[in-house]
Amino acid sequence: MARIVVDPVTRIEGHLRIEAQVEGGMISDAWSSGTMFRGIELILRGRDPREAWIWAQRICGVCTMVHALASVNAVEDALGIEVPENARLVRNIIASTQTIQDHVVHFYHLHALDWVDVVSALKADPAKTSQLAQSISDWPMSSAKYFKGVQDRVAALVASKQLSLFGAGYWGHPAYHLPPEANLMAVAHYLEALTFQKEFIRIHAVLGGKNPHLQTFLVGGMATSIDPNEPNATINPERIDFLLEVAKSAGDFVSQVYIPDVLAVAGFYRDWFGLGSGVGNYMSYGGYPQGSIKDPADFFLPRGIILNRDLSKVHPVDPANVTEYVARSWYDYSGGDQVAKHPYEGETNPKYSGPTPPYDFLQVDQKYSWLKAPRYQDQSMEVGPLARMLVAYASGQQDVKALVDATLAKLKAPATALFSTLGRVAARALETQLLASRLVGWIEELRDNMASGNVRIHNGEKWDPSTWPDTARGFGFFEAPRGSLGHWVEIEDKAIKNYQAVVPSTWNAGPRDAHGQRGPYEAALLKTPVADPERPLEILRTVHSFDPCLACAVHVVDATGQLKARAKA
Amino acid sequence: MKSSRHALPAALQARGVSRREFVKFCELMVATLALPPRYVSAVEKAFSQTTRPVLVWLEFQDCAGNTESMLRTSNPTVAEFVLELLSWEYHETIMAGAGKQAEEALERVVRENKGQYIAVVEGAIPTADGGVYCTIAGKTALDIATHVCTNAAASIAVGACAWDGGLVRANPNPTGAVGLQEAVPSIKVVNLGGCPHNPANTAAVLTHYLTFHEMPALDQYNRPLFAYGNIIHDQCERRAHYDAGRFVEEWGDEGHRKGYCLYKMGCKGPEATYNCPTVRWNDGTSWPVKSGHGCIACASHRFWDTKSPFYKRLPSVPGFGVDVTAAEIGWVGTGVVAAAMVAQVAGNFVRDRIRPKTAEKTDEPKDSRGD
Numbered sequence: 001m002a003r004i005v006v007d008p009v010t011r012i013e014g015h016l017r018i019e020a021q022v023e024g025g026m027i028s029d030a031w032s033s034g035t036m037f038r039g040i041e042l043i044l045r046g047r048d049p050r051e052a053w054i055w056a057q058r059i060c061g062v063c064t065m066v067h068a069l070a071s072v073n074a075v076e077d078a079l080g081i082e083v084p085e086n087a088r089l090v091r092n093i094i095a096s097t098q099t100i101q102d103h104v105v106h107f108y109h110l111h112a113l114d115w116v117d118v119v120s121a122l123k124a125d126p127a128k129t130s131q132l133a134q135s136i137s138d139w140p141m142s143s144a145k146y147f148k149g150v151q152d153r154v155a156a157l158v159a160s161k162q163l164s165l166f167g168a169g170y171w172g173h174p175a176y177h178l179p180p181e182a183n184l185m186a187v188a189h190y191l192e193a194l195t196f197q198k199e200f201i202r203i204h205a206v207l208g209g210k211n212p213h214l215q216t217f218l219v220g221g222m223a224t225s226i227d228p229n230e231p232n233a234t235i236n237p238e239r240i241d242f243l244l245e246v247a248k249s250a251g252d253f254v255s256q257v258y259i260p261d262v263l264a265v266a267g268f269y270r271d272w273f274g275l276g277s278g279v280g281n282y283m284s285y286g287g288y289p290q291g292s293i294k295d296p297a298d299f300f301l302p303r304g305i306i307l308n309r310d311l312s313k314v315h316p317v318d319p320a321n322v323t324e325y326v327a328r329s330w331y332d333y334s335g336g337d338q339v340a341k342h343p344y345e346g347e348t349n350p351k352y353s354g355p356t357p358p359y360d361f362l363q364v365d366q367k368y369s370w371l372k373a374p375r376y377q378d379q380s381m382e383v384g385p386l387a388r389m390l391v392a393y394a395s396g397q398q399d400v401k402a403l404v405d406a407t408l409a410k411l412k413a414p415a416t417a418l419f420s421t422l423g424r425v426a427a428r429a430l431e432t433q434l435l436a437s438r439l440v441g442w443i444e445e446l447r448d449n450m451a452s453g454n455v456r457i458h459n460g461e462k463w464d465p466s467t468w469p470d471t472a473r474g475f476g477f478f479e480a481p482r483g484s485l486g487h488w489v490e491i492e493d494k495a496i497k498n499y500q501a502v503v504p505s506t507w508n509a510g511p512r513d514a515h516g517q518r519g520p521y522e523a524a525l526l527k528t529p530v531a532d533p534e535r536p537l538e539i540l541r542t543v544h545s546f547d548p549c550l551a552c553a554v555h556v557v558d559a560t561g562q563l564k565a566r567a568k569a
Numbered sequence: 570m571k572s573s574r575h576a577l578p579a580a581l582q583a584r585g586v587s588r589r590e591f592v593k594f595c596e597l598m599v600a601t602l603a604l605p606p607r608y609v610s611a612v613e614k615a616f617s618q619t620t621r622p623v624l625v626w627l628e629f630q631d632c633a634g635n636t637e638s639m640l641r642t643s644n645p646t647v648a649e650f651v652l653e654l655l656s657w658e659y660h661e662t663i664m665a666g667a668g669k670q671a672e673e674a675l676e677r678v679v680r681e682n683k684g685q686y687i688a689v690v691e692g693a694i695p696t697a698d699g700g701v702y703c704t705i706a707g708k709t710a711l712d713i714a715t716h717v718c719t720n721a722a723a724s725i726a727v728g729a730c731a732w733d734g735g736l737v738r739a740n741p742n743p744t745g746a747v748g749l750q751e752a753v754p755s756i757k758v759v760n761l762g763g764c765p766h767n768p769a770n771t772a773a774v775l776t777h778y779l780t781f782h783e784m785p786a787l788d789q790y791n792r793p794l795f796a797y798g799n800i801i802h803d804q805c806e807r808r809a810h811y812d813a814g815r816f817v818e819e820w821g822d823e824g825h826r827k828g829y830c831l832y833k834m835g836c837k838g839p840e841a842t843y844n845c846p847t848v849r850w851n852d853g854t855s856w857p858v859k860s861g862h863g864c865i866a867c868a869s870h871r872f873w874d875t876k877s878p879f880y881k882r883l884p885s886v887p888g889f890g891v892d893v894t895a896a897e898i899g900w901v902g903t904g905v906v907a908a909a910m911v912a913q914v915a916g917n918f919v920r921d922r923i924r925p926k927t928a929e930k931t932d933e934p935k936d937s938r939g940d
Contacts, residue, residue, distance in 0.1 A: 010666065011661075015703065048878045058634070059632065061634020062637055169666055169670075204851070205851035205852075206860065209855050209861075216862050218862075225825040227827075230828070357709045370702075455826060460821070
């Protein structure tokens with residue numbers, strides 16, 4: 001029996017530590033710990049709610065803009081503001097662009113090296129690699145000469161004995177199964193995707209001035225002025241053409257590179273359709289309003305919950321049922337460790353009780369993480385692309401159903417194969433394809449509105465704080481790339497009184513609760529084989545399949561205790 | 570950096586770089602740094618060593634936004650950086666190795682490249698309560714920063730948080746967060762503020778350092794003058810509207826659609842320095858003011874506390890609507906962008922002599938927990 005520690009878990013956002021118990025070559029128990037705390041919600045208190053999004057956006061620079069959107073949604077909910085249709089469309093365009101870019105980066109740059117052995121690519125025959133590439137896709141960059149060039153680049157790197165970012169990989173690990181040609185093809189696409197991500201994200205630069213950390217949201221709408229006749233309007237016919245061109249090129253990359261690669265890799269790792277399942281409950285708040293944000297039935301991606309892997313029933317979601325525990329987290333609650341608190345009543349009194357650094361192991365039988373443990377009606381929920389696709393599939397959303405069924409047929413796998421490590425990888429890819437296609441439609445709707453003379457982009461009725469009630473509170477939500485995101489805001493005397501975010505990676509990476517119920521990462525790692533405890537590649541596979549984002553996950557709320565006292569000091 | 574310099578083509582060919590691409594890159598770097606063209610060959614030499622310079626990138630109380638920004642770089646691309654120009658041996662967000670193997674890679678750099686590697690730091694460093702608010706591999710951010718940066722040849726803080734504590738340090742600074750220079754006072758840190766940093770500037774600073782073995786000329790905050798020496802307002806494409814008294818009065822109004830000045834909507838451009846309007850973002854695609862929102866002065870010192878509220882009009886910009894007063898707030902006495910750029914280039918020719926007084930306020934916000 002051995003305790004394995006992976007810290008830092010790299011190729012993620014933020015600071016995550018996994019401790020796992022291994023017995024007989026298999027994980028018998030696991031603990032997920034977030035090891036960094038900033039306290040952004042506390043910093044937000046007392047500030048102007050109209051600028052909360054600028055601050056909240058900095059919760060994360062990888063899934064940049066998602067907290068900005070959840071934040072303006074929350075403040076608009078509190079103040080009763082409906083945004084104009086053009087603003088809704090621009091938000092959908094920005095949000096889907098983010099998710100598409102984020103998913104591509106996740107697969108190629110954060111996750112692929114768990115399946116792809118870079119050094120093995122040196123043994124590949126470029127001519128056979130070309131045949132392989134052309135057999136699965138029409139993507140033009142597939143000649144033997146092209147792959148030889150990529151191989152030469154890798155060879156030069158290895159020959160230099162300075163492997164740079166690739167220096168400490170688990171190359172040659174027995175759990176790598178791709179043939180050298182598939183590895184070479186994947187390395188080529190790793191490099192192509194580096195170019196893709198920076199080109200595609202220029203949609204954000206046009207609409208938000210820059211990426212990461214766009215500067216374009218407004219409570220009540222967007223700062224993207226729109227006018228068919230003005231060359232200096234943020235959105236005009238020329239910019240629409242640019243957006244459409246970039247969006248369409250993304251569709252090509254996703255359908256001709258990303259999707260075929262995922263299917264090819266999955267074909268060599270079929271056992272991972274049976275590993276890494278986890279808690280088996282899946283939640284989606286739903287996203288991409290097609291009319292009012294108050295009408296979830298009309299969202300592009302539906303709202304709902306799947307319980308115990310039962311796809312025959314979709315349960316409703318009520319934000320009132322969200323609570324958080326701190327029984328195994330480094331915080332105190334006024335009511336003690338047994339209680340769970342709703343975000344509006346939430347408190348965060350950080351009280352570190354872990355080992356004094358430097359340390360070798362956490363006290364996993366006590367408190368062991370800066371993440372709280374969110375629960376829905378006292379149950380652990382997995383959130384993210386898999387949850388969204390399952391909820392949409394079970395809800396009968398036509399596009400999703402067709403895409404998922406066709407993919408399962410290609411993989412010759414039943415729907416139950418989706419409840420797995422590879423299921424998350426596949427769901428993420430399918431969602432990317434779905435959104436890449438829908439993105440073009442949203443840009444066209446915006447173009448048509450503009451052409452018909454609709455230039456309304458902001459609802460300024462409540463911009464002046466003198467129009468606000470003395471107190472107000474609201475809930476803003478969004479399906480971020482990594483899952484269900486909620487922001488709760490309380491406004492008093494024109495300023496933020498309390499602010500709280502319950503974010504995707506808190507749902508997924510959170511620790512045990514007062515009942516000892518594991519979080520989704522912890523549950524998914526159970527029964528994972530570990531061939532070599534010194535090089536725990538398999539742990540990375542399952543943890544990375546969730547696409548961890550730890551900076552998001554650690555947050556602080558209404559600090560009625562220690563932190564408030566400090567704030568006054 | 571220890572190295573034996575070889576003939577340019579051999580060293581480059583081995584890395585799969587074409588000469589044309591390489592010279593193009595060198596010329597672009599020289600242009601960004603506003604150096605005379607004769608320096609192109611010096612840049613070429615610096616990047617033609619058989620042993621590539623080693624870089625490590627540390628992340629502490631961060632959002633990885635500066636990492637993401639680096640991934641958006643085009644000249645050179647991040648692939649060229651990590652594969653051909655440098656040996657990028659530690660960077661949590663994108664490195665292949667994890668856990669023990671990752672930590673060993675970092676330790677090996679400190680041991681074997683002592684005094685020769687570049688350390689880039691992203692994120693604030695918490696000092697309260699023994700540093701428990703950020704640990705990696707069981708060690709505190711402060712211990713890691715001290716160990717790695719005091720053994721580096723040069724340390725660069727990218728983004729607002731690594732520079733001055735940034736958002737994490739904003740009132741009430743719950744974790745006692747500070748920037749790298751304050752956390753490790755014995756070293757000299759070059760600060761590339763901004764939220765996030767602009768990778769074009771970071772690439773230029775790396776190039777300058779590897780070429781001349783010294784940092785470019787710096788201002789009072791140890792920020793490179795070529796990037797932080799000019800007022801945004803003076804370089805702004807909407808400046809003519811300010812001078813003519815044409816302002817956006819409401820979001821989405823006719824002035825907003827025509828690209829008028831955003832001063833009345835809270836733009837902090839008159840008080841902020843950065844080369845944001847000229848270098849722009851994402852391959853020069855845009856910058857916030859061009860896209861319709863005011864500047865929040867994200868490259869200014871302690872901007873979260875000193876420049877917010879972000880939608881409140883600056884109180885003390887003198888006599889807007891009158892050309893002549895521009896001289897009072899800007900180093901460059903004209904609002905014409907082209908003129909500002911010429912002046913910037915001229916300023917950088919005499920790198921070591923110019924220390925223009927920036928119009929940025931240097932007020933130090935009080936820390937409730939900077940203790």
